[in-house]
Amino acid sequence: MNWTDERVEKLKRLWSEGLSASQIAAQLGGVSRNAVIGKVHRLCLPGRAKAGGTVATGRASAAKRTTSAPRAPNYASRVTTRTVTRAVGATMVKEEIEIEPYQEMEYRPASNVVVPISRRLALTELTERTCKWPVGDPLKEDFHFCGCESPDASPYCGYHAKLAYQPVNERRKVAARV
Incomplete structure (x- = not known):
């Protein structure tokens, strides 16, 4: 399919009227969306x-969507303005956009958690009934496994099983917050 000057002008007119790409393709005929x-x-x-009646550019509307996205309630909202240069046609345009800096959430460990004392077993000392939760860096000399007693069906003790196996609903909640 060749884009003749006549078809390009019709495309421009239909686009400025607000028709979708599918509608324009149907009116032009012989061309896909x-x-x-x-x-x-x-x-x-x-x-x-x-x-x-307003016309928005793709990049500008995308920037607006990202800045107006819902925020997690724990974040402090500080908005800064930054000037960026982008191409529009054959010219460069400077515009100011609002950006929100990334902020980490403060980690507060639960105070009512009891961490079991590990037996500090080496790999060769593990059995079917010991916890196989690794502790530390494997390349360091003080690396060991928990070694506490584990139930028959689990490779981990009760404490480490709670860390390793999270309910599906909890994972979805955490993923939705991120």
Whole structure:
């Protein structure tokens, strides 16, 4: 399919009217939705017209989406402004965008957890009924395994089993917060 000047002008007109790439492809005929999207990108056309009559560029609207994303309640919101340069057509445009710096959450260990005293076993000392939870760096001399008694069906003691096996719902909650 060749993009004639006439078809390109029709593409530009339909795009500025706010039609989707699928609708434009149907009106042009003989062209796919992806071909329309590719041509729009190569022509550096601005974002489609919205119902309110405003036109937003793809990158600017993406930046707005990321800055207005919901935040975790534990983060302090400090917004800084940064000037960036981006290409629009054949010119470079400077614009100010708001960014939020990354902040780590403060770790507060639970105070009611009882950590069992490990028996500090070497690999050769482990049996079917001992906890095989590794402790420390394997390349260091003080590396060892927990060695506490473990139930028949588990390689870990009760404490380390709770660390190793988390309920599915808890993992989903943690993943949703991140």
